[in-house]
Amino acid sequence: MYVAVKGGERAIDNAHAFLAEERRGDPAIPELGTAQIREQLRLSVNRVMAEGSLYDPDLAALGIKQSRGDLIEAVFLIRAYRTTLPRFGASRPVDTGKMTCTRRISATFKDAPGGQILGPTFDYTHRLLDFKLLADGQTPPAAATAPANESPLPHITGFLDRDGLIQPETGNAETPPDLTREPMELPAPRALRLQALTRGDEGFILSLAYSTQRGYGRTHAFVGELRIGTVAVEMEIPELGFAVEVGEIELTECETVNQFTGSKTEPPQFTRGYGLTFGQTERKAIAMSLVDRALRWRELGEDDTGAPAQDEEFVLMHADNVQATGFLEHIKLPHYVDFQSELELIRKLRTEAIAARTEAAE
């Protein structure tokens, strides 16, 4: 039971002022601009866009500044802002086969056509703190360049597909379900699961994916291809009667190649997991593809081993960090009346228990 209690306005106003001052920190230190966050904390911005489910680097940077770097709070701010905007429509499905890649690697084919492009990765750094970054004002030397072939890079799973070695991925033109418009209904089709996973909390998806690697719903995943780059977003404009590009966004795509399916009539084939996320967010995209694959056990005729990553309801209902934090944090808000009834109950129970014990002793 909730009872409105008045009062506390002045305390709240003062708390806001205190928060604003703490957000600014020591005024002797120059203020952080949102453009600096957008350019220099790009991976935080990407995470806020992915989980906030809204691609707008400036807004994500503002959210990060306002939330003092609390990324879940920033995601919350972005989600709240999004609800104030009209939706003009939906894009055509983006064509990741035409992605302009800044990174593209395969763990399955060393000599993949188009080559392995490392891009701006942490992978081969030594994870030693770089104390040079403590010094101000150093612009790094320009990155090296090399002659580039700007034609699109083919999807690596396409080569397996051509030989019939992997499950083909074909589709229909149906309008996909949208969990931001209609409550999630279970069992969820794969399109709805992917939407929930791509906006889900990175930590949660990562841990679930890790659990599948450790044996809780094992899927034997290889990264067939991981690519990061920009794709055009096209939308049909009814008044024009044709589709135009409304912009370009950066995406990370992960396609996993997993162990087999097959039957008496169908020879064995590799299976797929899929991850697609806003921005350069490769841990999330890889994790998403593993969890996607684990959730496909029913359609691939596999056993339900009872693993958490195979439990659609468990995964989908707990992946959203705004929902999770809302419910979690509400318990710190006043529950005075609730608690009053619990207090009365426990006093009554204790009185009865003590009375019974006294009676027994007599």
Place this chain on the structure above:
Amino acid sequence: MTQISRRDWMGLLARAPTHRLAALMPAEPDAAFLRPPEIGTVMVRGRIGATGSAFNLGEMTVTRCTLQIASGQVGHAHVQGRDRDHARRAAVVDALMQTESASDVHAGILTPLAQEEAQRRSLRAAKAAATRVEFFTLVRGEDK
């Protein structure tokens, strides 16, 4: 003058950096808004497994605008982000490209935007290309 389709110039205007479009358009003709610049979102869709059915990936901010210039042509714009001026300028260019001054607008605005975009893309592609791995296999002992 090279040919450019309406679809292509609308895409180019949408992708253009706001400040560059502003710099290339110091003056604008009078225009009446049929739909004043409006900020909203577009739901971006992906395909399951890159080639399968569509799914909803998440939204992006988009600003749209429709206007009519004094000579009667109607210009439309749908541009990424939340910059009303960007959408208005893109719609003005779209309208002007339907007038007799199309070739001037093309040369003065679209051509520089296209060249700058091509340069940006080439530079980024060249940086990525420099991180391309050249494998070489060491001769292993047992292969002798």
Place this chain on the structure above:
Amino acid sequence: MTATLSGGFRDAPTQSARAFRAILDALSRPGTIQTLSGPVTPPAPLSQAAGTLLLTLADATTPLHLAGDLDTPAVRDWLTFHSGAPLVGAGDAAFAVGTWDALLPLSRFFIGTSEYPDRAATLIVEMQDLSPNGARLSGPGIDGHAFLSLPEVTAFAANHRLSPLGFDCFLTAGDRLAGLPRSTRVEAA
């Protein structure tokens, strides 16, 4: 072409919020008649009230059915540009607009499911006139009873009996608007 593109909200956030308030009042106080006079000027034969209501409530996620004589190229193009609502057949519609005769038979429209009664269609009935007399209304949002000039009684009484399923209804004439949710009990006066 310009006629298609003009006649929308000039300042959508403020003007549509005002219209929304009037629409909300109409639906929450059945029997009252609201006015939707504003900047919206739809092409004939769509009324100003119906046009304003659709520009306020309809968007790309609300399929719209145009019944009978309202289904003209001018009305189609105008609604497509200003609302973005996809135009569909009666069975798929979230909103349907037309005269009473054009909307019949009502069995074509979706009445929701017991899990999601809110997914039912909303009908917009274009009327010659709208006045506070005729059928007797009672139920939520009505102090005692009210009267409204409905095109007929039987269909609305039957719809009320489906509650919580059933369609919701707006009645429009010129710039005037009344609401009739499925929760309203309708009887002959």
